[in-house]
Amino acid sequence: MPPKNNKQAFNTLLGRSPAMEAVIRTAQIAAAADVHILIEGETGTGKELLAQEIQAASLRSEQAFIVVNCAALPIELVESLLFGHEQGAFTGAHERRKGLLQKAHQGTLFLDEIGELPLAIQAKMLRFIEHGECQRLGTSDVEFVDVRIIAATNRNLMQMVDSGHFRQDLFYRLNIVPMQLPPLRQRKRDIAELAEHFLQQAAERNQTNVARLSQAALERLKKHDWPGNIRELRNVCEHVSALLPGLEIQCEHLPSNLESSIKKAAGSSGFELPEEGINMESLEIDLIQQALEYTNGNKSEAARLLSLSRDAFLYRLKKHNL
Numbered sequence: 001m002p003p004k005n006n007k008q009a010f011n012t013l014l015g016r017s018p019a020m021e022a023v024i025r026t027a028q029i030a031a032a033a034d035v036h037i038l039i040e041g042e043t044g045t046g047k048e049l050l051a052q053e054i055q056a057a058s059l060r061s062e063q064a065f066i067v068v069n070c071a072a073l074p075i076e077l078v079e080s081l082l083f084g085h086e087q088g089a090f091t092g093a094h095e096r097r098k099g100l101l102q103k104a105h106q107g108t109l110f111l112d113e114i115g116e117l118p119l120a121i122q123a124k125m126l127r128f129i130e131h132g133e134c135q136r137l138g139t140s141d142v143e144f145v146d147v148r149i150i151a152a153t154n155r156n157l158m159q160m161v162d163s164g165h166f167r168q169d170l171f172y173r174l175n176i177v178p179m180q181l182p183p184l185r186q187r188k189r190d191i192a193e194l195a196e197h198f199l200q201q202a203a204e205r206n207q208t209n210v211a212r213l214s215q216a217a218l219e220r221l222k223k224h225d226w227p228g229n230i231r232e233l234r235n236v237c238e239h240v241s242a243l244l245p246g247l248e249i250q251c252e253h254l255p256s257n258l259e260s261s262i263k264k265a266a267g268s269s270g271f272e273l274p275e276e277g278i279n280m281e282s283l284e285i286d287l288i289q290q291a292l293e294y295t296n297g298n299k300s301e302a303a304r305l306l307s308l309s310r311d312a313f314l315y316r317l318k319k320h321n322l
């Protein structure tokens with residue numbers, strides 16, 4: 001079967017902020033090019049979903065897609081789990097076994113948290129990537145396997161290279177097509193679409209009516225800084241969806257930790273710069289006019305509301321022709 005066309009395949013990745021568009025364009029090219037790929041991004045930004053989509057859009061779409069979290073592999077078993085072993089290679093190796101690389105033959109191996117791979121295994125992985133050579137534990141024979149590696153990391157691998165914790169040559173071999181998934185706080189315009197999707201999904205799963213976000217609740221979501229990224233947003237949506245099936249969600253229904261992060265995120269003034277920026281000049285005019293309205297045109301009072309001296313206030317009135 002031919003691979004799904006790119007457009008269709010990347011549809012499950014929601015959000016079309018410019019940063020996301022750029023990632024998807026690169027991913028489409030990379031999917032077709034059949035090169036190894038490195039995806040960088042904070043936890044919950046969609047690295048695994050992107051890897052699945054690249055696989056689905058590639059010529060390997062009908063072959064195996066094997067996921068392995070390098071951080072979760074027991075250190076003494078990493079090598080045999082990845083590369084396989086011969087019978088008797090170590091105590092307890094009762095039979096010859098394939099590793100994940102052999103199992104992924106012709107398909108894709110998703111190496112999540114690749115930064116956690118021990119240095120000795122990184123060397124062996126490099127040999128595989130450079131020559132396709134895979135050597136089971138307990139033999140000097142090599143097998144050739146055809147596997148595309150998609151690696152992911154939430155750490156800064158370049159920094160790990162500098163500190164000697166990640167092999168530079170492996171980094172460069174993987175980083176041919178670098179892809180960085182932006183954190184959710186840098187693509188807040190995608191929040192509405194993502195939240196709607198997760199509310200819909202939760203309702204389908206629970207067989208309830210779909211909950212909706214009030215405008216105020218959506219604004220509140222946009223103010224949160226989302227350290228857990230899309231996964232955290234999904235959890236919030238599942239939470240409110242379970243509590244308020246089919247209802248309109250107000251700010252007070254949102255988890256209280258959203259509130260505290262907003263207070264933290266806003267500067268000491270309590271004012272938070274919106275993502276799209278502001279017009280400083282018109283904001284100043286607006287504030288001056290509001291102060292005058294509050295005080296029925298009393299300039300000294302209005303100046304006090306803005307913590308300005310009367311002279312400084314009068315100067316600004318003149319500057320703006322007010």
Ligand SMILES: Nc1ncnc2c1ncn2[C@@H]1O[C@H](COP(=O)(O)OP(=O)(O)O)[C@@H](O)[C@H]1O
Nearest residue numbers: 012013014042043044045046047048049230231
């Ligand atoms: N762009 C996106 N559109 C829709 N759902 C997404 C998107 N990115 C991530 N998700 C969802 O968010 C959750 C976390 O994504 P995942 O790929 O596991 O992140 P990571 O591997 O970076 O930790 C998953 O449920 C995933 O399906």
Ligand SMILES: [Mg+2]
Nearest residue numbers: 044047048112
């Ligand atoms: Mg993950």
